[in-house]
Amino acid sequence: MRNVEVINDLSYTLTVDDIVKEMKMKNLPERVRGMIEEVYGLLTDVARPKAVFKLSYIEEINDDRVVIDGIEFKSRVMALNLKNVGKVYPHVVTVGVEADSVEVDKSDFLKEYILDVTKEMILRRARETFERILFDKYNIEKASYMSPGSLSDWPIDQQKQLFELLGDVKGAIGVELLPSFIMKPVKSVSGIYFPTKVDFKSCMLCPRKNCPSRKADFNPELYEEYMKGK
Ligand code: SF4
Numbered sequence: 001m002r003n004v005e006v007i008n009d010l011s012y013t014l015t016v017d018d019i020v021k022e023m024k025m026k027n028l029p030e031r032v033r034g035m036i037e038e039v040y041g042l043l044t045d046v047a048r049p050k051a052v053f054k055l056s057y058i059e060e061i062n063d064d065r066v067v068i069d070g071i072e073f074k075s076r077v078m079a080l081n082l083k084n085v086g087k088v089y090p091h092v093v094t095v096g097v098e099a100d101s102v103e104v105d106k107s108d109f110l111k112e113y114i115l116d117v118t119k120e121m122i123l124r125r126a127r128e129t130f131e132r133i134l135f136d137k138y139n140i141e142k143a144s145y146m147s148p149g150s151l152s153d154w155p156i157d158q159q160k161q162l163f164e165l166l167g168d169v170k171g172a173i174g175v176e177l178l179p180s181f182i183m184k185p186v187k188s189v190s191g192i193y194f195p196t197k198v199d200f201k202s203c204m205l206c207p208r209k210n211c212p213s214r215k216a217d218f219n220p221e222l223y224e225e226y227m228k229g230k
Pocket of ligand 1: 202
């Protein structure tokens with residue numbers, strides 16, 4: 001198996017004002033801003049976001065099955081996306097165990113919420129850094145990614161295969177795959193980047209209404225094309 005690569009301290013930029021903006025609270029009371037500053041301080045003092053990734057090759061592909069470095073994935077959407085692709089980049093990016101261990105008073109729901117929002121933002125920005133590093137390293141001009149569990153076509157239990165592809169993820173960056181296939185720290189993302197000329201996002205095939213994390217509009221024509229015969 002080809003070696004994985006590890007980044008142990010992904011950089012990110014985040015300010016208290018960024019968090020205030022993300023919380024979308026009108027007329028933010030000073031008391032709440034004080035809480036945000038406190039949580040921001042606690043997290044940014046210790047947070048060390050990390051990534052593990054590798055370059056992998058597609059060995060077989062047919063209608064709803066793809067074999068990557070000897071490991072089989074079942075997904076029609078993946079098979080269509082990877083039809084003309086030779087290389088892919090499996091990865092896990094995490095906010096890190098250090099930030100995950102930060103705690104606030106659990107009875108203070110607002111502070112808990114601020115903690116959650118701030119960890120999510122650190123993860124999102126660290127992922128952007130990871131993406132730049134990955135693209136630079138492999139001269140990738142444009143790529144999209146898929147994550148297990150984002151579509152019913154590629155269910156979350158295929159995290160198992162993704163983690164197999166990456167080897168000892170816990171040893172590399174501290175991310176554990178629980179029996180439920182959820183990752184711990186929960187503020188972690190996993191998936192497979194693949195070079196593409198068109199912009200693909202799983203959200204285009206997901207009809208869920210009012211999803212706060214939606215990254216692209218639902219595309220009924222694309223849905224029809226990818227799902228026909230299912
Ligand atoms: S719309 Fe929401 S639930 Fe659906 S794939 Fe996108 S982020 Fe996931």
